[in-house]
Amino acid sequence: MGQNEISKMKNEIIKYGNKLGDKNMSPATSGNISVRCGENILITASGTCLADLSEGDIVLIDKNANIVEGMKKPSSEKNLHVAIYNLRPDINAIIHCHAPYTSAFAVSHIPLSKPIISENVFYFGEIPVAPYALPGSDKLVENTAKFFVKHDAVLLANHGIVIGAKDIKNSYYLMETAETFAQIYLNSMLLGGAKELSQKEIEEIYDLKQRSIQTSC
Protein backbone atom coordinates (compact mmCIF):
# COMPACT_ATOMS: atom_id res chain seq x y z
CA MET A 1 0.00 0.00 0.00
CA GLY A 2 1.43 3.40 -1.04
CA GLN A 3 2.20 6.32 1.26
CA ASN A 4 -0.67 8.35 -0.23
CA GLU A 5 -3.14 5.61 0.63
CA ILE A 6 -1.70 5.25 4.15
CA SER A 7 -1.87 9.03 4.66
CA LYS A 8 -5.51 9.01 3.51
CA MET A 9 -6.37 6.28 6.02
CA LYS A 10 -4.55 8.15 8.80
CA ASN A 11 -6.68 11.19 8.01
CA GLU A 12 -9.84 9.10 8.29
CA ILE A 13 -8.69 8.02 11.78
CA ILE A 14 -8.03 11.68 12.67
CA LYS A 15 -11.50 12.67 11.40
CA TYR A 16 -13.36 10.04 13.42
CA GLY A 17 -11.14 10.65 16.47
CA ASN A 18 -12.34 14.26 16.30
CA LYS A 19 -15.95 13.11 16.09
CA LEU A 20 -15.52 10.88 19.14
CA GLY A 21 -14.11 13.89 20.98
CA ASP A 22 -16.95 16.16 19.84
CA LYS A 23 -19.44 13.67 21.30
CA ASN A 24 -17.51 13.30 24.57
CA MET A 25 -16.90 9.63 23.85
CA SER A 26 -13.10 9.71 24.30
CA PRO A 27 -12.15 11.76 27.37
CA ALA A 28 -8.48 12.84 27.64
CA THR A 29 -6.10 10.14 26.35
CA SER A 30 -8.54 7.23 26.71
CA GLY A 31 -9.42 4.90 23.87
CA ASN A 32 -7.80 3.88 20.61
CA ILE A 33 -8.70 3.45 16.94
CA SER A 34 -7.31 1.09 14.31
CA VAL A 35 -7.96 0.27 10.66
CA ARG A 36 -6.83 -2.64 8.56
CA CYS A 37 -4.25 -1.46 6.04
CA GLY A 38 -3.49 -4.25 3.56
CA GLU A 39 -1.65 -6.95 5.53
CA ASN A 40 -0.90 -4.47 8.32
CA ILE A 41 -2.86 -2.34 10.79
CA LEU A 42 -2.81 1.39 11.45
CA ILE A 43 -3.37 2.10 15.15
CA THR A 44 -3.27 5.19 17.35
CA ALA A 45 -0.23 5.54 19.58
CA SER A 46 -0.22 5.06 23.34
CA GLY A 47 -1.08 8.18 25.34
CA THR A 48 -2.63 10.13 22.47
CA CYS A 49 -5.89 12.08 22.67
CA LEU A 50 -8.27 10.77 20.00
CA ALA A 51 -9.81 14.23 19.61
CA ASP A 52 -6.42 15.78 18.88
CA LEU A 53 -4.53 13.35 16.66
CA SER A 54 -1.95 14.14 13.99
CA GLU A 55 -0.52 11.71 11.42
CA GLY A 56 2.55 11.14 13.61
CA ASP A 57 0.27 9.75 16.35
CA ILE A 58 -0.74 6.81 14.17
CA VAL A 59 1.57 3.80 13.90
CA LEU A 60 1.68 0.98 11.35
CA ILE A 61 1.96 -2.47 12.95
CA ASP A 62 1.92 -5.98 11.53
CA LYS A 63 -0.34 -8.89 12.47
CA ASN A 64 1.94 -9.78 15.37
CA ALA A 65 1.64 -6.22 16.72
CA ASN A 66 5.26 -5.35 15.79
CA ILE A 67 5.95 -1.80 14.57
CA VAL A 68 6.36 -1.54 10.79
CA GLU A 69 6.44 2.25 10.56
CA GLY A 70 6.12 5.10 13.06
CA MET A 71 8.08 6.81 15.82
CA LYS A 72 5.61 6.31 18.65
CA LYS A 73 4.62 3.33 20.77
CA PRO A 74 1.40 1.71 19.51
CA SER A 75 -1.65 1.62 21.82
CA SER A 76 -1.35 -0.72 24.79
CA GLU A 77 -4.53 -2.43 23.51
CA LYS A 78 -2.85 -3.35 20.20
CA ASN A 79 -3.04 -7.08 20.94
CA LEU A 80 -6.82 -6.86 21.36
CA HIS A 81 -7.17 -5.13 17.99
CA VAL A 82 -4.91 -7.70 16.32
CA ALA A 83 -6.83 -10.62 17.87
CA ILE A 84 -10.18 -9.24 16.62
CA TYR A 85 -8.84 -8.70 13.07
CA ASN A 86 -7.41 -12.23 13.04
CA LEU A 87 -10.77 -13.62 14.16
CA ARG A 88 -13.00 -11.54 11.88
CA PRO A 89 -11.85 -10.98 8.27
CA ASP A 90 -14.99 -8.87 7.70
CA ILE A 91 -13.93 -6.30 10.34
CA ASN A 92 -11.66 -3.55 8.96
CA ALA A 93 -11.91 -0.86 11.64
CA ILE A 94 -12.05 -0.99 15.44
CA ILE A 95 -12.87 1.69 18.00
CA HIS A 96 -12.22 1.22 21.69
CA CYS A 97 -13.28 4.00 24.02
CA HIS A 98 -14.51 4.87 27.49
CA ALA A 99 -17.70 6.62 26.39
CA PRO A 100 -19.60 7.53 29.58
CA TYR A 101 -22.99 5.87 29.04
CA THR A 102 -21.82 2.55 27.61
CA SER A 103 -19.05 2.53 30.24
CA ALA A 104 -21.69 3.01 32.98
CA PHE A 105 -23.19 -0.32 31.88
CA ALA A 106 -19.69 -1.85 31.65
CA VAL A 107 -18.85 -0.90 35.24
CA SER A 108 -22.23 -2.21 36.40
CA HIS A 109 -21.72 -5.49 34.46
CA ILE A 110 -25.10 -4.97 32.76
CA PRO A 111 -25.17 -6.10 29.12
CA LEU A 112 -26.99 -3.89 26.63
CA SER A 113 -29.37 -6.69 25.81
CA LYS A 114 -32.85 -5.36 26.56
CA PRO A 115 -34.90 -5.29 23.35
CA ILE A 116 -36.28 -1.78 23.76
CA ILE A 117 -35.24 0.02 20.56
CA SER A 118 -35.72 -1.62 17.17
CA GLU A 119 -32.54 -0.02 15.76
CA ASN A 120 -30.39 -1.63 18.44
CA VAL A 121 -32.00 -5.04 18.05
CA PHE A 122 -31.25 -4.68 14.33
CA TYR A 123 -27.61 -3.62 14.65
CA PHE A 124 -26.44 -5.43 17.76
CA GLY A 125 -28.91 -8.00 19.00
CA GLU A 126 -27.03 -7.88 22.28
CA ILE A 127 -23.89 -6.12 23.50
CA PRO A 128 -22.44 -8.54 26.09
CA VAL A 129 -20.03 -7.79 28.94
CA ALA A 130 -16.60 -9.45 28.80
CA PRO A 131 -15.16 -10.29 32.25
CA TYR A 132 -12.72 -7.79 33.74
CA ALA A 133 -9.00 -7.99 33.10
CA LEU A 134 -6.23 -5.43 33.50
CA PRO A 135 -6.21 -2.97 30.54
CA GLY A 136 -3.52 -3.88 28.00
CA SER A 137 -3.08 -7.40 29.40
CA ASP A 138 -3.09 -10.75 27.59
CA LYS A 139 -5.97 -11.75 29.87
CA LEU A 140 -8.05 -8.83 28.52
CA VAL A 141 -7.46 -10.15 24.98
CA GLU A 142 -8.38 -13.70 26.07
CA ASN A 143 -11.53 -12.54 27.89
CA THR A 144 -12.75 -10.20 25.13
CA ALA A 145 -11.77 -11.30 21.62
CA LYS A 146 -13.83 -14.51 21.71
CA PHE A 147 -17.06 -12.49 22.03
CA PHE A 148 -16.44 -11.20 18.50
CA VAL A 149 -17.27 -14.63 17.10
CA LYS A 150 -20.94 -13.66 17.59
CA HIS A 151 -20.90 -9.92 18.29
CA ASP A 152 -19.68 -6.68 16.73
CA ALA A 153 -19.63 -4.75 20.01
CA VAL A 154 -18.53 -5.84 23.49
CA LEU A 155 -18.51 -4.04 26.84
CA LEU A 156 -15.31 -4.49 28.85
CA ALA A 157 -16.20 -4.90 32.53
CA ASN A 158 -15.05 -1.96 34.67
CA HIS A 159 -13.45 -0.36 31.62
CA GLY A 160 -15.30 0.62 28.40
CA ILE A 161 -16.43 -0.70 25.04
CA VAL A 162 -14.89 -2.07 21.84
CA ILE A 163 -16.64 -2.06 18.46
CA GLY A 164 -15.69 -3.39 15.03
CA ALA A 165 -17.23 -2.92 11.57
CA LYS A 166 -16.44 -3.14 7.87
CA ASP A 167 -14.97 0.39 7.79
CA ILE A 168 -14.21 3.25 10.15
CA LYS A 169 -17.37 5.18 9.29
CA ASN A 170 -19.54 2.21 10.24
CA SER A 171 -17.51 1.56 13.40
CA TYR A 172 -18.08 5.17 14.41
CA TYR A 173 -21.81 4.99 13.62
CA LEU A 174 -22.13 1.79 15.68
CA MET A 175 -20.30 3.52 18.54
CA GLU A 176 -22.68 6.47 18.41
CA THR A 177 -25.67 4.10 18.21
CA ALA A 178 -24.47 2.06 21.22
CA GLU A 179 -23.74 5.16 23.30
CA THR A 180 -27.16 6.67 22.52
CA PHE A 181 -28.80 3.33 23.33
CA ALA A 182 -27.06 3.25 26.72
CA GLN A 183 -28.17 6.81 27.42
CA ILE A 184 -31.80 6.06 26.54
CA TYR A 185 -31.72 2.80 28.51
CA LEU A 186 -30.40 4.61 31.59
CA ASN A 187 -32.92 7.45 31.26
CA SER A 188 -35.77 4.95 30.86
CA MET A 189 -34.82 3.47 34.25
CA LEU A 190 -35.50 6.89 35.82
CA LEU A 191 -38.94 6.85 34.23
CA GLY A 192 -39.87 3.48 35.67
CA GLY A 193 -38.28 1.21 33.05
CA ALA A 194 -38.67 0.77 29.30
CA LYS A 195 -41.31 -1.52 27.81
CA GLU A 196 -39.66 -4.38 25.94
CA LEU A 197 -40.51 -5.36 22.37
CA SER A 198 -42.38 -8.68 22.12
CA GLN A 199 -40.76 -11.84 20.78
CA LYS A 200 -42.84 -11.47 17.59
CA GLU A 201 -41.68 -7.87 17.12
CA ILE A 202 -38.05 -8.93 17.66
CA GLU A 203 -38.39 -11.71 15.10
CA GLU A 204 -39.79 -9.22 12.57
CA ILE A 205 -36.67 -7.10 13.06
CA TYR A 206 -34.38 -10.12 12.58
CA ASP A 207 -36.32 -11.01 9.40
CA LEU A 208 -35.86 -7.47 8.15
CA LYS A 209 -32.12 -7.71 8.86
CA GLN A 210 -31.87 -11.04 7.06
CA ARG A 211 -33.63 -9.58 4.01
CA SER A 212 -31.40 -6.49 3.98
CA ILE A 213 -28.25 -8.72 4.16
CA GLN A 214 -29.53 -10.80 1.25
CA THR A 215 -30.32 -7.78 -0.92
CA SER A 216 -26.93 -6.20 -0.19
CA CYS A 217 -25.03 -9.36 -1.28
Ligand SMILES: [Zn+2]
Ligand atom coordinates in the same frame (compact mmCIF):
# COMPACT_ATOMS: atom_id res chain seq x y z
ZN1 LIG B 1 -9.42 1.45 27.55
